[in-house]
Amino acid sequence: MIREVIFRLLKPKIYAELLESRKRKYSFKFYGGDTNKKDIQSLLKHAKENSPYYRVLLENFDDAVDLKIIPLLTKAKIKENRDTILSEKKHDLLNAMENSTSGSSGEACYFYSDIRGGRDARAYRGDEYVKGYSFLNKQLIFWGAERDILHKKSLKSFFHKYIYQQQTLSTYNLKADDLHEYVEIINKYKPVTIVGYPSALQFIGKDIVNKNVQLTHTPKGIITSGEMLYDEQRKVIESAFNAPVYNRYGCREFGHIANECEAHDGYHYNADDLIIEIIDNDGNPCKVGDVGQIVITDLKNYTFPMIRYVIGDMGMVSEEHSCKCGSSLPKFNSVIGRSFDIVHGVNGNKVSGSFWTLSFRDSVLGVESFQIRQDKDYSLTVNIKTNTLFTMKEEEKIKLLIEDKLGDNHVEIFVVEQLEKSPTGKFKWIHSELNK
Numbered sequence: 211m212i213r214e215v216i217f218r219l220l221k222p223k224i225y226a227e228l229l230e231s232r233k234r235k236y237s238f239k240f241y242g243g244d245t246n247k248k249d250i251q252s253l254l255k256h257a258k259e260n261s262p263y264y265r266v267l268l269e270n271f272d273d274a275v276d277l278k279i280i281p282l283l284t285k286a287k288i289k290e291n292r293d294t295i296l297s298e299k300k301h302d303l304l305n306a307m308e309n310s311t312s313g314s315s316g317e318a319c320y321f322y323s324d325i326r327g328g329r330d331a332r333a334y335r336g337d338e339y340v341k342g343y344s345f346l347n348k349q350l351i352f353w354g355a356e357r358d359i360l361h362k363k364s365l366k367s368f369f370h371k372y373i374y375q376q377q378t379l380s381t382y383n384l385k386a387d388d389l390h391e392y393v394e395i396i397n398k399y400k401p402v403t404i405v406g407y408p409s410a411l412q413f414i415g416k417d418i419v420n421k422n423v424q425l426t427h428t429p430k431g432i433i434t435s436g437e438m439l440y441d442e443q444r445k446v447i448e449s450a451f452n453a454p455v456y457n458r459y460g461c462r463e464f465g466h467i468a469n470e471c472e473a474h475d476g477y478h479y480n481a482d483d484l485i486i487e488i489i490d491n492d493g494n495p496c497k498v499g500d501v502g503q504i505v506i507t508d509l510k511n512y513t514f515p516m517i518r519y520v521i522g523d524m525g526m527v528s529e530e531h532s533c534k535c536g537s538s539l540p541k542f543n544s545v546i547g548r549s550f551d552i553v554h555g556v557n558g559n560k561v562s563g564s565f566w567t568l569s570f571r572d573s574v575l576g577v578e579s580f581q582i583r584q585d586k587d588y589s590l591t592v593n594i595k596t597n598t599l600f601t602m603k604e605e606e607k608i609k610l611l612i613e614d615k616l617g618d619n620h621v622e623i624f625v626v627e628q629l630e631k632s633p634t635g636k637f638k639w640i641h642s643e644l645n646k
């Protein structure tokens with residue numbers, strides 16, 4: 211195919227890495243011993259030799275050290291040591307791309323990505339978990355982060371549109387008036403996959419379900435990303451687009467981390483590129499089935515070594531089992547919760563997103579959408595968008611539901627016209643300051 215030849219000529223390293231990573235998807239041996247040992251040792255050796263921060267940190271460790279005893283890297287440490295974590299090697303600097311993530315407080319944390327293939331190849335391979343899709347097939351992306359929306363006349367935009375066959379539409383200020391136009395674009399462009407934030411796809415999906423617009427094209431799969439995906443949203447999106455949802459888990463720091471496959475039973479994570487540990491509050495490895503902090507080491511970022519980085523999300527690793535999709539990459543066995551999604555009760559209970567979605571759906575009338583904010587003193591602010599079914603009686607019900615589950619937290623409920631989005635256009639349903 212001509213586009214593949216052009217891609218190969220323009221991005222030879224990424225192309226080669228993609229071919230290799232596709233092979234590893236089916237041949238990778240994760241369980242039983244010295245997985246990635248050589249890769250870990252060369253990363254540590256490189257970091258110690260070329261990054262001033264790691265030169266000091268790893269001074270007393272030899273290259274064969276067990277990764278698990280190296281101190282953790284946090285966002286705060288990156289902020290303090292950004293310039294000294296960066297490799298001094300000229301060749302690494304040539305491959306550095308400045309990147310940033312918004313921390314829990316919304317304050318940006320700057321770091322560098324390595325553009326030598328690993329990150330991009332994992333993204334392309336990850337999307338291929340959608341049955342019937344392969345890289346360079348048509349993909350329509352509904353994205354909220356303005357910084358990712360390419361300027362229409364740029365060379366990069368041309369490249370994405372005609373070589374990658376990707377079209378990106380902004381959902382940053384998605385309004386009811388845009389929906390008709392967006393569905394027209396799907397019908398005309400006929401993408402094999404559609405990618406988007408769950409909240410945006412749910413918004414578009416509801417209009418299709420309500421038959422305000424007619425979707426005539428059926429994609430092979432819908433890839434949700436960027437926010438927590440709730441069961442309710444998955445149902446709306448699958449029914450609207452008449453296609454299965456493949457949720458993916460990623461972040462600015464590492465790009466794609468894990469993808470749902472056609473089995474829809476957990477998330478294959480990129481264990482060939484990323485060392486993922488799940489640790490408890492004392493820093494010890496969690497047992498199978500326990501939920502803990504996710505800690506990641508990127509084996510492909512030599513520009514800005516991220517060794518044992520605490521990403522701020524919670525996860526649970528499954529026992530060894532083969533997957534019917536054929537991938538031999540290991541899995542997280544449950545939906546991964548952002549740690550900021552956990553709301554704490556004064557009675558000691560902790561509740562995650564599904565408590566709220568189920569309560570508002572099954573027990574209260576008239577709530578169309580909601581946002582929960584928890585302050586450090588445990589108090590809760592509940593912002594809701596309502597319809598005509600909502601009354602004072604329903605407001606009392608919400609307070610009782612919360613009291614029943616979380617105890618006597620101070621609760622304030624506000625009916626609002628518009629719910630807030632983050633500066634990157636993501637919709638955060640739940641945020642607790644107690645998770646900081």
Ligand SMILES: [Zn+2]
Nearest residue numbers: 471473533535
């Ligand atoms: Zn699978």
